[in-house]
Amino acid sequence: MIVLQDLRKRYGGREILSGITVTLETGRVYAIAGPSGSGKTTLLQILAGYEHPTSGAVQVSNTLRLEYAPQDFLLFSTLTVWHHMRLKAAARRLQERWEERAHRLLADLGIANHCRARVGMLSGGERRRLQLAIALLPPSDVLLLDEPTSNLDAMASEQVWETLAREGAGKTMVICSHAPIPSQFEPVRWQLRGGVLDVE
Amino acid sequence: MWSDGKILRSAARMMRAKAPIQFRLAAATLFVAALTLSTMGLFAWRVVQDAKRQFVTNTAVHVILVNSRSLGEQELPRHVQWQDRQRIQQILDQSLSDAGARAWNVYQINFGITDSEGRADWVESVDPGAASLLGLAQVRDDTAYTTSSTASRLILYVPVVRQTQGGYESDQRIPMALSRVEPISRHAPLMTLSSAWNADSPNGRPLFVSYDTYRNILERAFGQPFAGVIRALERGQDFGIEPVASVAVYIPHLTDVDQVARILTAHHYNVAYALGAFQQLSSTWRTAARMAFGFILVTVVATYLGPWLAFRSDLRRSRKDLGILRHFGFSAQEVARIYHMKFRGMFLTCAGSMALYTLVAGTFMFRLPWYACAVLASVSTACVGLLSMVLARAARKTAALQLPHLLRLSNEME
Ligand SMILES: Nc1ncnc2c1ncn2[C@@H]1O[C@H](COP(=O)(O)OP(=O)(O)OP(=O)(O)O)[C@@H](O)[C@H]1O
Ligand SMILES: [Mg+2]
Numbered sequence: 001m002i003v004l005q006d007l008r009k010r011y012g013g014r015e016i017l018s019g020i021t022v023t024l025e026t027g028r029v030y031a032i033a034g035p036s037g038s039g040k041t042t043l044l045q046i047l048a049g050y051e052h053p054t055s056g057a058v059q060v061s062n063t064l065r066l067e068y069a070p071q072d073f074l075l076f077s078t079l080t081v082w083h084h085m086r087l088k089a090a091a092r093r094l095q096e097r098w099e100e101r102a103h104r105l106l107a108d109l110g111i112a113n114h115c116r117a118r119v120g121m122l123s124g125g126e127r128r129r130l131q132l133a134i135a136l137l138p139p140s141d142v143l144l145l146d147e148p149t150s151n152l153d154a155m156a157s158e159q160v161w162e163t164l165a166r167e168g169a170g171k172t173m174v175i176c177s178h179a180p181i182p183s184q185f186e187p188v189r190w191q192l193r194g195g196v197l198d199v200e
Numbered sequence: 201m202w203s204d205g206k207i208l209r210s211a212a213r214m215m216r217a218k219a220p221i222q223f224r225l226a227a228a229t230l231f232v233a234a235l236t237l238s239t240m241g242l243f244a245w246r247v248v249q250d251a252k253r254q255f256v257t258n259t260a261v262h263v264i265l266v267n268s269r270s271l272g273e274q275e276l277p278r279h280v281q282w283q284d285r286q287r288i289q290q291i292l293d294q295s296l297s298d299a300g301a302r303a304w305n306v307y308q309i310n311f312g313i314t315d316s317e318g319r320a321d322w323v324e325s326v327d328p329g330a331a332s333l334l335g336l337a338q339v340r341d342d343t344a345y346t347t348s349s350t351a352s353r354l355i356l357y358v359p360v361v362r363q364t365q366g367g368y369e370s371d372q373r374i375p376m377a378l379s380r381v382e383p384i385s386r387h388a389p390l391m392t393l394s395s396a397w398n399a400d401s402p403n404g405r406p407l408f409v410s411y412d413t414y415r416n417i418l419e420r421a422f423g424q425p426f427a428g429v430i431r432a433l434e435r436g437q438d439f440g441i442e443p444v445a446s447v448a449v450y451i452p453h454l455t456d457v458d459q460v461a462r463i464l465t466a467h468h469y470n471v472a473y474a475l476g477a478f479q480q481l482s483s484t485w486r487t488a489a490r491m492a493f494g495f496i497l498v499t500v501v502a503t504y505l506g507p508w509l510a511f512r513s514d515l516r517r518s519r520k521d522l523g524i525l526r527h528f529g530f531s532a533q534e535v536a537r538i539y540h541m542k543f544r545g546m547f548l549t550c551a552g553s554m555a556l557y558t559l560v561a562g563t564f565m566f567r568l569p570w571y572a573c574a575v576l577a578s579v580s581t582a583c584v585g586l587l588s589m590v591l592a593r594a595a596r597k598t599a600a601l602q603l604p605h606l607l608r609l610s611n612e613m614e
Binding site: 045050051052068070072074075076079083086087088090091092093134138 | 207208210211214521523524525527528529530534602603604607
């Protein structure tokens with residue numbers, strides 16, 4: 001369970017989030033929509049602990065394992081796809097079986113044939129899927145996904161949603177997306193507008 | 201199972217694979233800086249070593265020469281005489297007995313003596329026991345000591361001096377064989393103290409003999425026992441010669457030299473000594489040394505500023521990388537260690553090769569004693585180590601920055 005209480009965030013003089021109070025139930029999927037610049041990414045960054053709120057509180061039990069796939073690419077352009085999987089496995093201290101799992105994830109997302117390619121050579125959609133694979137590799141309780149299907153065509157999007165449905169089963173997921181989220185996730189749909197969250 | 205060290209090492213290896221040109225440039229500047237400083241240190245030490253040898257270990261600075269005595273304001277200085285050595289020794293024994301100063305005569309014969317090489321010699325000698333003034337262990341009776349002779353033996357044609365009404369005459373010469381000729385160093389204390397002893401001209405050259413040989417020559421020239429010659433001289437009889445050229449005072453400890461000179465001056469003796477000249481120089485020297493030290497310090501700082509700035513700029517450029525590593529889940533400390541591992545090997549190589557270079561170049565090129573090389577090697581290793589430590593600290597601070605800072609700042613730079 002994650003509780004946000006009267007969460008506010010301002011950049012300079014502009015208030016991006018103006019008093020958000022919600023509770024995220026364990027194991028549910030939350031779909032946050034909203035116009036560009038409304039603060040969806042900002043909200044995820046605060047949830048991930050990358051940004052501090054200007055005021056208000058985020059209560060996250062520190063036993064929860066969070067994985068965050070940001071909207072921007074946080075990848076090393078000179079390292080290969082497989083290097084990234086290894087780095088993630090190392091950072092999260094994954095055991096020997098991780099390689100198998102990493103291969104399967106890359107295959108599910110349709111980028112297994114790019115294993116030895118440098119990230120600088122990948123297309124935007126391939127990077128997007130690599131970033132997801134990295135977030136899905138370690139065991140986790142909460143997935144924060146920012147625009148998981150941007151840069152992707154319909155077929156690749158389909159692959160992503162299928163993978164997420166399988167890998168995210170039982171996990172709390174917060175997904176920001178302009179694209180509609182398949183109803184098989186049974187998401188709680190929220191609109192972020194004017195700095196506040198409205199239930200649709 | 202992953203061991204932590206292995207994880208970080210493999211991460212560091214991956215990061216090293218993406219080392220940009222800036223990093224290699226920084227590494228190159230580090231090597232150049234370390235090489236420059238090692239060489240500078242070796243060179244400076246060599247210079248100091250040479251200066252020391254010239255001024256401190258040179259026995260010339262232990263010697264004071266007394267040439268004359270000035271009694272009154274109006275009177276001309278009087279040349280040192282036969283009795284002066286004893287007087288000087290007494291003065292020193294009374295005023296400064298701890299110094300253990302010894303006074304010796306330096307003898308001369310005022311007329312030139314021709315030899316089998318066809319040259320005129322100014323024959324000189326020192327008291328028995330004063331061989332060190334000539335830079336010799338002993339002075340042999342059968343040997344002629346000179347700075348310039350290629351002959352293996354030498355015959356002196358000693359003139360027999362006859363007193364006439366107008367002065368002195370000589371129409372007879374007695375040959376006197378010296379069966380050996382040995383060189384004398386131009387760096388011997390007496391030679392460095394007075395240019396007269398170094399004068400080697402077609403008109404004559406200085407030729408040193410033992411005290412006994414010197415006496416022998418005088419006895420033959422004047423046709424009477426040496427004691428008789430001295431007695432006559434003490435009575436003030438004029439033989440046309442001044443046997444005592446000067447009194448040389450040897451002072452075992454450098455720190456006493458100045459005071460001995462002052463005491464002798466107080467007793468109206470006119471002194472000349474190398475240390476005096478050296479001390480006049482030394483205040484200038486001290487300023488120069490202080491300036492040189494300051495200059496070296498500034499150079500050290502400036503030289504290391506180059507690699508330091510280069511590494512700092514690499515660190516700033518690496519901010520995003522550090523941020524991504526943090527995003528992957530490494531802790532700030534781990535990220536700092538990964539970055540540190542990226543350059544640690546290079547610093548170790550640099551420190552090691554500099555230590556080796558300093559030892560080898562110091563021993564074989566600069567010919568410094570081993571401890572000097574060891575000290576300089578440790579200093580240059582320490583400099584590299586210090587830079588590495590400072591850089592590791594900077595990396596720790598950078599890695600601990602808040603993630604948006606790490607990720608955003610470098611976004612702006614791209
Ligand atoms: N670090 C920052 N400093 C200043 N302003 C910022 C910063 N980050 C975001 N903003 C501003 O906050 C607003 C919300 O940005 P955010 O990225 O959260 O929007 P978003 O809803 O994710 O938009 P999009 O759908 O385009 O991704 C934007 O107007 C942006 O300019
Ligand atoms: Mg966004």
